Amino acid sequence: MGDEYACCAFPSGWRMLTFFFLAQLFDRDTTTNELLWFSGPPLDVARTPAPRYSLDYLYHLALEKKRQAGEQVDDALLPAPKRPRIVPPAVSDILQTVYGDIHHS
Numbered sequence: 001m002g003d004e005y006a007c008c009a010f011p012s013g014w015r016m017l018t019f020f021f022l023a024q025l026f027d028r029d030t031t032t033n034e035l036l037w038f039s040g041p042p043l044d045v046a047r048t049p050a051p052r053y054s055l056d057y058l059y060h061l062a063l064e065k066k067r068q069a070g071e072q073v074d075d076a077l078l079p080a081p082k083r084p085r086i087v088p089p090a091v092s093d094i095l096q097t098v099y100g101d102i103h104h105s
Contacts, residue, residue, distance in 0.1 A: 023035060
């Protein structure tokens with residue numbers, strides 16, 4: 001058994017070996033070769049701006065631009081019409097109907 005695998009002979013050898021391989025994945029200080037450790041994330045984190053328009057809207061604008069330019073727009077490229085939104089009745093409306101039925105009976 002070579003010296004590079006000597007840590008595996010001890011009960012905690014697997015933990016030491018795992019730490020050894022994981023430690024290689026992190027950045028080190030160039031002068032002292034110590035692992036760089038920070039107590040928190042950096043303060044100047046770049047934030048990605050939120051998208052301004054949805055892809056459906058941008059696609060709609062592109063189709064309108066083609067129509068205004070006089071180009072033929074294939075109907076297969078048009079988005080499918082949205083289904084009507086079904087909104088269930090509010091609980092207060094249901095309770096009012098039930099209470100009205102019970103009260104008038």
